Amino acid sequence: MARRRSRKQRLPQDPVTAEVESLSHEGRGVAHIDGKAVFISGALPGEKVTFIYTSQNRSHDEGKIEEVLTASPDRVEPKCVHYAICGGCSLQHLSSEAQIKYKQQSMLDGLKHLGKVEPEEIFEPMTGDAWGYRRKARLGVKFVIKKDKVLVGFRERHGGFLADMNSCEVLHESIGVKLQDFQTLIYQMESRDSTPQIEVAVGDKDTALIVRHLKPLSAEDTQLWIGFAEEHNFQLYLQPKGPDTVHRIWPETGDVSLYYEHKAFDTRVEFGPQDFFQVNSSINIQMVPRAVDLLKLTGTERVLDLFCGLGNFTLPIARNAAQVTGVEGDLVMVKRARETAIANGIENTDYFACNLMGTEQELKSQPWLKKQYDCILLDPPRSGAKEIIELFGKLKAKRIVYVSCHPATLARDAGELVHTHGYKLVGAGVMDMFPQTAHVESIAVFER
Numbered sequence: 001m002a003r004r005r006s007r008k009q010r011l012p013q014d015p016v017t018a019e020v021e022s023l024s025h026e027g028r029g030v031a032h033i034d035g036k037a038v039f040i041s042g043a044l045p046g047e048k049v050t051f052i053y054t055s056q057n058r059s060h061d062e063g064k065i066e067e068v069l070t071a072s073p074d075r076v077e078p079k080c081v082h083y084a085i086c087g088g089c090s091l092q093h094l095s096s097e098a099q100i101k102y103k104q105q106s107m108l109d110g111l112k113h114l115g116k117v118e119p120e121e122i123f124e125p126m127t128g129d130a131w132g133y134r135r136k137a138r139l140g141v142k143f144v145i146k147k148d149k150v151l152v153g154f155r156e157r158h159g160g161f162l163a164d165m166n167s168c169e170v171l172h173e174s175i176g177v178k179l180q181d182f183q184t185l186i187y188q189m190e191s192r193d194s195t196p197q198i199e200v201a202v203g204d205k206d207t208a209l210i211v212r213h214l215k216p217l218s219a220e221d222t223q224l225w226i227g228f229a230e231e232h233n234f235q236l237y238l239q240p241k242g243p244d245t246v247h248r249i250w251p252e253t254g255d256v257s258l259y260y261e262h263k264a265f266d267t268r269v270e271f272g273p274q275d276f277f278q279v280n281s282s283i284n285i286q287m288v289p290r291a292v293d294l295l296k297l298t299g300t301e302r303v304l305d306l307f308c309g310l311g312n313f314t315l316p317i318a319r320n321a322a323q324v325t326g327v328e329g330d331l332v333m334v335k336r337a338r339e340t341a342i343a344n345g346i347e348n349t350d351y352f353a354c355n356l357m358g359t360e361q362e363l364k365s366q367p368w369l370k371k372q373y374d375c376i377l378l379d380p381p382r383s384g385a386k387e388i389i390e391l392f393g394k395l396k397a398k399r400i401v402y403v404s405c406h407p408a409t410l411a412r413d414a415g416e417l418v419h420t421h422g423y424k425l426v427g428a429g430v431m432d433m434f435p436q437t438a439h440v441e442s443i444a445v446f447e448r
Contacts, residue, residue, distance in 0.1 A: 015050040015066045018043075023102055025407070027090040027438030029065075038063055041157060042093060044072040054158055064158060074098035079131065082165040088154035089170060089436040096435065100125045103440045104430045110407035111428065115415030119444065123429025126290070128282030130435040134170045135202035136279045139179075141186060143193045150192055152182045170436055174207040175200050178232065185228050189221045199239075201273040203258035204281070208235035208273035210246055226250045237273055246274060264289055265316035267344050275333065276309055280433045287403070287431055287443065288316050291377060294401045294427075294445040297321050301374035304397070306356055306388060311337040311349070313377050313403075318346045321375075325368050326351045356380070356388045363391055376400045384409025386416070393421050400446040405433075407440045417446050 018031035020043045029043025031051075040051045042065035049070075051063040068075070078084075078092035091099050104125055111117050142151045142162045151162040166180040186192050191213060199210040211225060217238070229236035229250045235258075236250040248256070257270040260281060265288075271277050278284040291313055295303065297320040305314045308326030310333055318324045318341070326349060328334050334353045341349045352368045363369060369391065376397045378385050382405055392400070400423065404410035417423040423446040433441035 011053045011056060013052075015052055016063070017048065017050050017069070020045055020047045020049060025106060025438065025440075027094075027102075028062075033061070036061060040065055041090070043068075044075055044094060046070075046072045047075070080167075080169040082153075082163060082167070085156050086154050086163040086165055086168075087157040088163075088168065090157075090438050092169075092436045096127070096130050099435065100127060100430065100432050103432065103438075106440050107407045107410070107428065107430050107442045110411035111414055111425070113411075114408060115411035115413075115418070117411075117414050117418045117425050119425045119428040121427035123290075123427055123443070125429060126283060126286050126431040127435075128280060128286065128432065130432075131169050132171065132173045132176060133280045133282060133435065134176075135172050135200075135281060136277065137171060137175070137200045139175075139182075139198045139200065141182075141195050141197055143186070150183045150186045152179050152186070152198065171200070172202045172207070174202055174232075174234075181228075181232070185224060189224060190218050191215050191221055199273065201258060201271070201275075201277075203271070204260045206235055206256065206258055207233070208237060208256075208258055210237040210239050210273050212239045216240065222249070235273070243274060260284070262288055262316050265292075265319045267315040267319070267346075269310050269312060269315065269340055270343070271310055271336070275336065278312065278433070280435075283431050283433045283441070284312070287433075288313060291401050291403060291443060292316050292320060294443070295321075295375045295377065295399060297375070302372065304368070304373040304376045304395070306376065306378040306385065307380045308337060308351070309333055309379070311340050313379065314349055315341060315344055315346055317377065318349050322348065324349045325371070325373070327354050327356060327366075327368060329353065329355045329357075356385065357383065358387065360387070360390065363388060369395075373397045374399070377403070379403040380409075382406040382409065384413050386413060389413050389416050389421075392417065396448070398448050402444045402446065404442045404444065405439070407442065410442060410444060414444060414446070423448055 020029035020031050022030045022045050024030050028039040028041050031038045037060040040063045043049050049068050050066040052066050053063045055062045074095050076095045083092045140162045153163050153165040156163045168176040194214040197212040201208045235256050237246050237248050239246045259268050259270045261268045301321045303321045303324045305326045308314045308328045314326040331353045334351050337351050426445045426447045428444035431441045
C-alpha cells in the first residue's frame, strides 16, 4: 500500500519574541527558542525583538525581524531606502565601528577555535570608503509584466526575485545613482524581456558595461544602448552567448582599457571588464603597501606570488625585490599580467599558469615549485590554499603573507602553517573590503 507524502510543515504565522545573543558569520542575530537556534535577519546582539519565521529545519530555524523592542546601542538607521528588501547588503543597520569590530572578532574566533592559533599582534583594522565603493557587480534585469516595469539591481533578501529598487548606496556613483536610467532605457527596447543581466566594471577613470542579451538586438535597440553609453560616458560591450562572445561596440575605435594605479609604486594595472580585480579601491591602495611592508623586503629577495591574478601585488613587490614569480590558474589573466609588467617597465617578474587547487602530483611537477623563495604572498579564493600549502615545507620561505577573503579557510590554513610547517603567526588584521556586508577580508603574516 502506497504511503501518503507527508505535508510540508506550516510555519508559525504569529510574531515570536526573542532575546538576541550574538551575531552569526552571515551577519544575522542568533537567538534560541525552546533550546533551538534561530537566525534572525536584521537583529543585533543584546536586542529584544519580535520576528517571523521564514524557515524551520532540524538543526536550526530562520526568521526575519518584525519589531525591535529593545535596541542595541550599535543600531543605526540604514542609509539605503531599499535595504529592507534588497539582499545586496546585510549590515547597514549596524554602525560602521561595530561592523569592523564584529569582523575582527570573527577572524580571531576562527583562528583560535578552528586553527588553534592566535596572532602575536592584532593589526589596526583597515577601513576606507563605506559607501559608493563597489566597482564590480552583476546586476540582474527583469521585465515584470504585472508591474509593467523593468527591474534592475540585486535579488531580494528573502526569495529569488529581483528587488524593486532605483538606486544603490554601495555601488560606485557612476552606476549606483543611475539604476532608474537603466530601467527607463530597457523599458523602451523591443527586447526588454530578453536582457537578463548587466555586468559592471569601474576603473580609476572609466566605467564599462557588459549587456547580456538572449536574442539578437535590433538596430534600434543597439542604437538606444549606444546613445545611452555616449550620454553617460560608459564603455559598452554586448554578450549574446557565453563569456567568449563579449565584444565592444562603443567607443568603436581607440584604446579604452580600464585601469587602476598604485601611485606609491609607480604601477598601472590594466584590466578588461570581465577580469577579476579588487572591488574596493580605497582598501586596495592601503592593502598592497601593507602586504609589501609585511614581507620586509630589502631588494635582494626572491618572492613567490600565488593566485597573482593581474599582478595586483606582483608589480609593487617587484619594485622592492630581486625577482618575483607569479602563479595564476587563469591563462588569460597570466597573459595580461605579463603584458602589464612589460607596460610598466618591470623586467624582474615571470609568470606561470597553474591550477593551485590541483592534486599533489600535478603541483609537484610544476617548474616554479622546484625553486627556492625567501618570501611567499598568497591571495586565494574563499576555498583557501590547502593544496598548495601542503607543499610549503620544502620551499622553506622565511616569511609568508596571506591575504584572505574567508576567515574559516584562513584559520584552517594558518593551523597547517603553524602546526605542520613550523611557522609562527606573527600578526593578523581585518580589512573592510565590503562595508555593509558580513564579508570578512583579512591579512596575516607568518614567520619561520
